[in-house]
Amino acid sequence: MSTPPDSAVSDGPLSRERSHLAGSRAALRAMREDVESLDIRDVTANWVNAEVLARQIDDRIKALADLSHTPLFFGRLDYLHAVGADLAEGARGERFYIGRRHVHDANGDPMVIDWRAPVSQPFYRASRKTPMDVALRRRFGYTGGDLTAYEDEHLSDPAEAEATSKLLQQEIERPRVGPMRDIVATIQPEQDEIVRSGLGGTVCVQGGPGTGKTAVGLHRVAYLLYAHRDRLARTGTLVIGPNASFLHYIEQVLPALGELDVRQATVDDLVAHVEVRGTDDAAAAVVKGDARMAEVLRRAVRAHVTLPTEPVVVVRGSRRWRVPAHELESIVRELLDRDIRYGAAREALPQRIAHTVLVQMERSGEAPDDRVQDAVARNTAVKAAVKAIWPPVDPARLVLRLLSDAEYLAGHAEGILTDDEQRTILRTRPGRSPKTAAWSAADAVLIDEATDLVQRTHSLGHVVLDEAQDLSPMQYRAVGRRCTTGSATVLGDLAQGTTPWATRSWEEALRHLGKREAVVEELTAGFRVPTDVIAYASRLLPHIAPGLTPVASVRENPGFFEVREAAGPSGTTAPGTGGPADVVAACEELLRNEGSVGLIAADARVPLLAGALEAAGLSHLAPGEETTLATRLTLVPASLAKGLEYDYVVLDEPQAVVDGEPDERTGLRRLYVALTRAVSGLIVTHAAPLPAQLSEAAAVR
Known part of the structure; x- marks a missing residue:
């Protein structure tokens, strides 16, 4: 049953809500104690089952943890009528408290409803225009773990004017300290539609800075695990991020929502068949990342097959069974025409040969069974023929x-890669073996492709791919192999593509991913970046992503934004002489505020700024390290800024950020990323002239 409506008592609504919070916490504690008290000594058949059950119980105890600074519920829905019997029973005017997990009392009646349950959906989507049978929506404000405020919306009252939720704005604009947090209390209707989209379909989310696309992807995983837990428990889920710092930043979101078993990885982690010790120049990496390399590899793998010219003679007892070369060739050609994986075909070949022998046996009057066929397939002559016709392939050795062999590459890349492209990817010092080769990250992706040509890659039930705009076509293929029988959530922003092979269109990216049918959604409402900051950064859009819709900030607080021209050592503003003292002063100024501070700079200037901060006595962290109240400043190389956010940002020398990339377009995209990491305020410091594209005149053009 749902909680009954307020009774006529003397205490106020806030006091009653606090009582419900205390009761809910007590109920959660009782649920956890019930699990902790379970005795499984006599309920399992063997030690393996006991270990599995014990681990499940331990996970359940962790999921029922009461995080003291995390609100147990953040909203309330009062319905006009009873909700369907499949959800709850009750009289007119049912009430439900919406939170991060389900909590019930000793009788099994819900104290808090999971935000993912169908009955909770109107909390995110109901409006006065479409009230969804909700009379009142109440939002709660917290300080730490204490309930301190509430705010009501009477959705069924036509006389009440539409108003922006103050508590919602406060939650959105609350300072960021530490890792990324969930947005379960502030999910907007357009975000909720994506979060609750079905497991069977792939969704691609194009979203500018601060639109919440990463949070939407993570919350979609949490929702799918709630709605399809048994299926995803079998098939698995995976979140893919651009780097380890980013994954560390987001790693607490799903556990806070009660989901502990979602694996996180980078693309490099997925394709780690070899140790990566080398690097490619941009030109080589672009060619290696091109989807045409998949056909080169396919040709090279299939070229190992040799059509037979000799018969196979199988001796069993006193009988000899002969399979002519032309029959062997017919079997081989049939397997090639089926275009199944090389390893699967190699495993099928001896069985096909054995079947041909069994047909001969049956014609001669014998009655062989499956055991005879298996024995023939293991016959020495058959095994020797298979080895000669369809030899094993080592993917790393093949790549x-x-x-390293120009003639071998030319033979398989003819008509696919130009001569110049072939020369670009040839190694001058290849290494003697796969173990000693200085493999690059792009090489590892090629090996993964070759591995899949030999043996099918295991497919997961759902994959979330974040910062997808930076993947090469071959990397998309690597991710797509992990969800061939599942679905995906693809997250990215075309304007933030900063690799030489960055995605040009989502249609193209989804084709490489193997998800042509995916639905592309666009998020344009900005909840993180202040209005003045996003407006300034959006001046770059016509130059880096023409036609892309600029983000429109919905924050009431315009934020703090300032561009400061820094003085050089002699008081001048000579190009390239940006004084670290001005940067340090800006950091000191912003550290007087509550929240985290990020100092973002071109990678080449990071050592200089690190020394200046140390000389000024300002301790700082590197990206991915845990922010504390004592150390709230992080020094961020521009190349690692993507996906991160800070309450306040100091951006050092924008032109240096642009110059740090191989071309201007990529540099401007890197600058766009750096400009949009701030939640509350941004100070841009420069001694060198700003990029011309940041001028208002350039933006108008």
Whole structure:
């Protein structure tokens, strides 16, 4: 049953809500104690089952943890009528408290409803225009773990004017300290539609800075695990991020929502068949990342197959069974025409040969069974024929030969790669073996492709791919192999593509991913970046992503934004002489405020600024390290800023950020990323002239 409506008592609504919070916490504690008290000594058949059950109980105890500074519920819905019997029973005027997890009392009646339950959906989507049978929506404000305020919306009252929720704005604009937090209390209707989209379909979310696309992707995983837990428990889920710092930043979101078993990885982690010790120049990486390389590898793998010219003679007892070369060739050609994976075909070949022998046996009057066929398939002559016709392939060795043998590469890349492209990817010092080769990250992706040509990659039930705009076509293929029988959530922003092979269109990216049918959604409402900051950064959009809709900030607080021209050592503003003292002063100024501060600079200037901060006595962190109340300043190389956010940002020398990239377009995209990491305020310091594209005149053009 739902909680009954307020009774006529003398204490106020806030006091009653606090009582419900205390009762809910007590109920959660009782649920956890019930699990902790379970005795499984006599309920399992063996020690393996006991270990599995014990681990499940331990996970359940962790999921029922009461985080003291995390609100147990953040909203309330009062319905006009009873909700369907499949959800709850009750009289007119049912009430439900919406929170991060389900909590019930000793009788099994809900004290808090999971935000993912169908009955909770109107909390995110109901409006006065479409009230969804909700009479009142109440939002709660917290300080730490204490309930301190509430705010009501009477959705069924036509006389009440539409108003912006103050508590919602406060939650959105609350300072960021530490890792990324969930947005379960502030999910907007357009975000909720994506979060609750079905498991069977792939969704691609194009979203500018601060639109919440990463949070939407993570909350979609949490929702799918709630709605399809048994299926995803079998098939698995995976969140893919651009780097370890980003994954560390987001790693607490799903556990806070009660989901502890979602794996996180980078693309490099997925394709780690070899140790990556080398690097490619941009030109080589672009060619290696091109989807045409998949066909080069396919040709090279299939080229190992040799059509037979000799018969196979199987001796069993006193009988000899002969399979002519032309029959062997027919079997081989049939397997090639089916275009199944190389390893699967190699495993099928001896069985096909054995079947041909069994047909001969049956014609001669014998009655062989499956055991005889298996024995023939293991016959020495058959095994020797298979080895000669369809030899095993080592994917790493194959890729090494392609990249080090010009003649071998030319034979398989003819008509696919130009001569110049072939020369670009050839190694001058290839290494003697796969173990000693200085593999690059792009090489590892090629090996993963070759591995899949030999043996099918395991597919997961759902994959979330964040910062997808920076993947190469071959990397998309690597991710797509992990969800061939599942679905995906693809998250990114075309304007933030900063690799030489950055995605040009989502249609193209989804084709490489193998998800042509995916629905592309666009988020344009900015909840993180202040209005003045996003407006300034959006001046770059016509130059880096023409036609892309600029983000429109919905924050009431315009934020703090200032561009400061820094003085050089002699008081001048000579190009390239940006004084660290001005940067340090800006950091000291912003550290007087509550929240985190990020100092973002071109990678080449990071050592200089690190020394200046140390000389000034300002302790600082590197990206991915835990922010504390004592150390709230992080020094961020521009190349690692993507996906991160800070309450306040100091951006050092924008032109240096642009110059740090191989071309201007990529540099401007890197600058766009750096400009949009601030939640509350941004100070841009420069001694060198600003990029011309940041001028208002350039933006108008």
